[in-house]
Amino acid sequence: MALPTRRDVHRFWRLMAVGVRTHVLYLSRSGLELVMAVFAPIVFATLAVYLFRAGDQPDRLLQAAVGAGLMGVWSAVLFGGGGAIQEQRWMGTLETLVAAPTRLSLVLLPITFATAVVGMYSLIATVAWGVVLFGIPLTPASPLLFVPAMLVCVVALGMMGLLMAATFVLLRNANSLANGLEYPVWMFSGVLVSTATLPEWTRPITWALPTSWAARAVQAATGGGEVVWPSAVALGLGLAYVALALVALVWVERRARGTGTLALT
Amino acid sequence: MTTDLAIEAENLARSYRTRTGWLRPQRKTIEAVRGVHLAVGRGELFGLLGPNGAGKTTTIKMLNTLLLPTSGTARILGYDVARDALEVRRRIGYVFGGDRGLYERLSALDNLRYFAELYGVEPREQLPRIQELLETVGLSGREKERVEGYSRGMRQKLHIARGLLHRPQVLFLDEPSIGVDPAAARELRRVVADLVAGGTTVLLTTHYMAEADELCDRIAVIASGTLRAEGTPAELKDRVRKLDVLEVEVHDAVGPEHLQRLRDTAGIEQATVETSGTVDVVTVHARPSHGTHAAVLAALADLRTGKVTTREPTLEDAYLSIINGTTTGSA
Numbered sequence: 219m220a221l222p223t224r225r226d227v228h229r230f231w232r233l234m235a236v237g238v239r240t241h242v243l244y245l246s247r248s249g250l251e252l253v254m255a256v257f258a259p260i261v262f263a264t265l266a267v268y269l270f271r272a273g274d275q276p277d278r279l280l281q282a283a284v285g286a287g288l289m290g291v292w293s294a295v296l297f298g299g300g301g302a303i304q305e306q307r308w309m310g311t312l313e314t315l316v317a318a319p320t321r322l323s324l325v326l327l328p329i330t331f332a333t334a335v336v337g338m339y340s341l342i343a344t345v346a347w348g349v350v351l352f353g354i355p356l357t358p359a360s361p362l363l364f365v366p367a368m369l370v371c372v373v374a375l376g377m378m379g380l381l382m383a384a385t386f387v388l389l390r391n392a393n394s395l396a397n398g399l400e401y402p403v404w405m406f407s408g409v410l411v412s413t414a415t416l417p418e419w420t421r422p423i424t425w426a427l428p429t430s431w432a433a434r435a436v437q438a439a440t441g442g443g444e445v446v447w448p449s450a451v452a453l454g455l456g457l458a459y460v461a462l463a464l465v466a467l468v469w470v471e472r473r474a475r476g477t478g479t480l481a482l483t
Numbered sequence: 484m485t486t487d488l489a490i491e492a493e494n495l496a497r498s499y500r501t502r503t504g505w506l507r508p509q510r511k512t513i514e515a516v517r518g519v520h521l522a523v524g525r526g527e528l529f530g531l532l533g534p535n536g537a538g539k540t541t542t543i544k545m546l547n548t549l550l551l552p553t554s555g556t557a558r559i560l561g562y563d564v565a566r567d568a569l570e571v572r573r574r575i576g577y578v579f580g581g582d583r584g585l586y587e588r589l590s591a592l593d594n595l596r597y598f599a600e601l602y603g604v605e606p607r608e609q610l611p612r613i614q615e616l617l618e619t620v621g622l623s624g625r626e627k628e629r630v631e632g633y634s635r636g637m638r639q640k641l642h643i644a645r646g647l648l649h650r651p652q653v654l655f656l657d658e659p660s661i662g663v664d665p666a667a668a669r670e671l672r673r674v675v676a677d678l679v680a681g682g683t684t685v686l687l688t689t690h691y692m693a694e695a696d697e698l699c700d701r702i703a704v705i706a707s708g709t710l711r712a713e714g715t716p717a718e719l720k721d722r723v724r725k726l727d728v729l730e731v732e733v734h735d736a737v738g739p740e741h742l743q744r745l746r747d748t749a750g751i752e753q754a755t756v757e758t759s760g761t762v763d764v765v766t767v768h769a770r771p772s773h774g775t776h777a778a779v780l781a782a783l784a785d786l787r788t789g790k791v792t793t794r795e796p797t798l799e800d801a802y803l804s805i806i807n808g809t810t811t812g813s814a
Contacts, residue, residue, distance in 0.1 A: 233600055240589065240597040247588040247629075310583030313549055314645070318601040319572035325601060475551045475568075478499060478544075 230324065237328020238335065241302065245336050255336070258293070259343035260351070262286035266344075267352045280358065281441045283348030287341035288409040288433050291372065294337030295330065295379040296396050296403070302329050303386035312387070316471065322387070323380065323467045330379030338372045359442035367439040370449040371432035377456035378428050380463040384470045388477075409433045428455040486561040489653050489684035490523035490546060494555035496708075497541050515541040517708040518555065523686060523701075525652075528679045530699035531688045532802055538708040539688040540579075543655050546686070547577045559653055573603070576651035578642045580661035587631040591622060591641050594630060595648065602649035616644040620674060636667030643674060654678065656687045660694060672698060692799040702798075704805045712805045719801040726752060726804070728796050729767040729779055732789035737763040744782040750775055753807050762789065768796075768804055 222230075245251050266286035270279055303326075306312040315325045348354040358364040382399075389395060406413065406420055407429035413420065424430045431452035438445045497516045502508050516538040523529040533539050544550040546557055548568040556563060562570040586594050592613065599609040617623045620640035630638065639659060646654060656675065660668040668691070675698060679685055689695050695702055696716045703713040712719060737756045745754035745767060753768040765783065769775040780788060 229603070232606060236597060236600040240586070240593060243593065244586055244588055309585070309587070310579070310581075311586065314577065314584055314598070315601065317547055317549055317572055317575075317577050318598070319569055319603055319649070320601050321569075472551070475549060478550055 233320065233324055234328050234331070237325070238332045241329050241332030242335050245302075245332060251336070255339065255343070258290055259287070259340055260347050262290050262340075263344045263347040263351065267348060267354070279348070279352070279354045280345075280356065281437055283345045283352075283354055284341070284436055284440045285409045285433070286348075287344035288371065288407075288429075288436060289404050290340030290344055291334070291337035291375055292403055292407070292409070292429055293400060294340050295333050295375045296382060296400055301396070302333060303383055316474075321467075322471045323464050326383045326387070326467070327376075327380055330383050331376040333379060334372045334376035337375060338368070341368060341372075358440045360439045360445055363445040364436075364439040367432075367435040367445050367449055370452055371429075371436050374428040374432045374452040374456035377460045377463075381459045381466065384463050384466045387467075388470050388474055403427065403429060406430060407433050426455070428452045428459065431455060486558075487524060488522055488558075489525045489527070489560055490521055490529070490557075490686060492519055492521040492542075492546065492555065492557040495519040495521075495542065495545060495552050495557050496554045497538075497545055497550060498553045514708055516545070519705070519708075519710055521557075521703065521710075523684060525684055526679065526682050527700050528675070528685045528687065528698055530695040530702040531686060531705060532690075532692075532695055532702055533688075533705035534806060537705045539705055540657055541708075542705065543577075543657050543686065543688060547575055547655050548572055549577075573649070574652045576646035576649070576654045578646035578654065578656050578659055580639065580642075580658035580663075582635065582638060585630050585638060585641060585645075588629060590627050590629055591617070591633075591644075592626040594641065595626075595644060598645050599648050604649055612648060613644075616647055619647075619677075620644045621670060634667075636663045636670075639663050639667065639671060640674075643671070647678075651683070653684045653686070656685060658688055658690065660689060660691060668694070692797065692802060696798040704802060706806050716798050719805070720796055720798055722801055722804065724796055725770070726768045726796060726800075727771050727775060728794050728800055729769060729775065730792045730794065731765045731767070731779060731783065732791075733763045733765055733783060734761075734787040734789055735763075737765055737783075737786065741765075741783055741786065745779065748778050748782055750778065753804055755803060755807075766800075766803075768800065 263283055263286055266282035267279055270282040303312065306315065316322060318325065345356070349356050385395065405411075405416070406423045407427050408424065409429070413424045413430060416424070431448045435445050435448040435452060437443070438448065495516060496514070496518050499513045499515060501511045501513060503511075519538070519542055531539050531542065541550065545552050546559065546564060548564050548571050551565055556565070558564065559571045560574050562574070564571050586597070595613045595616070596609065599613060604612055614623070617626050620643050622637060622640050622644065625637065630641065633641065643659065660671055663671065672694060675685060675687070687695070687699065699716060701713065701715055702719060704711045704719070712722070742754045742756060745751055745765070750772050751767055751769045754765060756763050756765050758764075767779050769779070776791065780791070
């Protein structure tokens with residue numbers, strides 16, 4: 219395989235920029251998405267704050283809000299990424315995307331990053347609601363690393379989303395898969411409750427999820443602890459997921475062309 | 484890669500496997516396309532006609548790389564559709580009819596910008612090309628409106644603009660005029676004719692015989708996944724020119740038994756019925772004979788018949804004759 223030229227690299231970044239802009243614009247114009255974007259963070263923030271207050275840990279309210287926000291990011295990536303592919307199938311655009319002379323991975327990457335950007339908004343909104351409604355003090359332990367840790371989290375989730383998207387291209391009833399993945403990943407990633415409370419056998423799953431490392435970094439930036447190392451692991455795992463997705467997508471595209479699942483009919 | 488043919492298909496076939504039920508699953512294999520041969524020259528406008536479910540869209544989706552053939556091969560400008568999908572995609576455009584296939588909540592301009600990027604149009608060429616295409620399809624001035632507010636005809640024009648962004652050498656048009664009003668359909672025909680005049684090869688599927696007759700250099704008729712006939716519109720019409728076409732207005736409901744009686748009558752090759760307003764119109768294709776007129780009326784004796792007319796066969800007559808198996812083979 220030939221090395222990418224300067225033109226290829228330039229085209230990659232243009233495609234990412236135009237793709238993310240297009241899909242963020244598209245997602246932001248959905249009435250349902252807008253309502254969800256306003257109310258879901260309030261619900262997440264409320265649940266988290268009351269859970270932690272009831273658990274006699276009022277000092278960890280910011281961590282609770284951030285954890286709740288991370289739940290929102292994962293939901294956005296899972297349902298946004300998966301839902302976006304499913305919606306493209308319903309709209310008939312999935313076929314036009316696949317018929318374009320651009321590798322499917324490069325077509326899907328901006329879609330998953332667009333959903334991660336929406337997820338990022340969800341995280342910020344959840345923390346903001348926590349501050350405004352419940353008076354949570356916005357005093358992260360590592361103020362300088364707080365924002366970079368959140369960005370790493372969004373990027374890692376976007377990369378993980380690409381592998382999810384590959385599955386959604388293949389399956390016509392992908393929504394049922396998304397429903398089944400939402401809560402386990404929250405749990406195994408320890409976004410709200412520490413994974414230390416989970417049984418020993420869940421550890422390998424936890425370690426394999428970029429979300430758990432990203433969540434650990436964000437929680438550390440909020441409440442204190444090592445931020446850089448878990449962020450690096452989250453990014454590394456995210457890159458591994460991308461590599462896996464690139465290989466999978468070649469097979470997925472061929473299989474989808476073989477089974478005829480790109481369209482509804 | 485140089486070849487005189489833009490589209491080649493040899494023994495192209497595609498089957499689907501379906502499954503129903505969970506406890507005792509029933510598996511069925513549907514043969515959508517069975518051994519299709521096609522050879523379309525560069526710059527030709529080739530029509531693929533056939534009833535619903537005949538295999539037109541499946542054939543197009545195999546040729547434009549969206550579906551893998553179960554067997555057989557196909558090449559676009561010399562590139563194999565299964566192995567060289569990316570090379571094929573660089574050279575083709577795909578436009579389908581209907582409301583789907585566009586980002587509804589985005590403007591036409593945003594749709595075209597995104598697809599221009601996906602189709603690898605050079606950044607500095609994108610805006611001029613988009614403006615040129617909006618002008619060509621008649622959407623200039625409406626490009627900033629959201630697609631959800633567009634009429635069917637406007638969406639179809641946008642589909643065509645999208646399919647032409649990267650100046651494809653081969654364009655697949657899958658029922659582009661479906662549901663489009665006559666004025667918009669005429670506009671679409673003009674755009675297609677201009678493209679062919681400019682050297683683009685077009686493969687068109689349509690249900691509208693007048694459209695196929697007006698536009699296509701050659702036509703293939705497909706039914707039940709197999710090609711039944713191929714030739715120029717004139718050659719296809721010649722197949723039924725030796726037959727008389729009689730149209731009988733009937734003021735009662737025409738039943739299957741009447742059609743069967745007509746088909747059993749000596750000299751009658753085909754009989755169909757279509758409801759037009761308050762009357763049923765029976766169309767009969769019959770070998771020329773002095774007795775045909777009387778024989779047809781005798782077969783419909785228990786019905787109230789009205790005006791009886793004889794006319795020249797049209798492409799639609801040829802099509803119906805081919806589909807119903809009255810005439811087969813290449814023209």
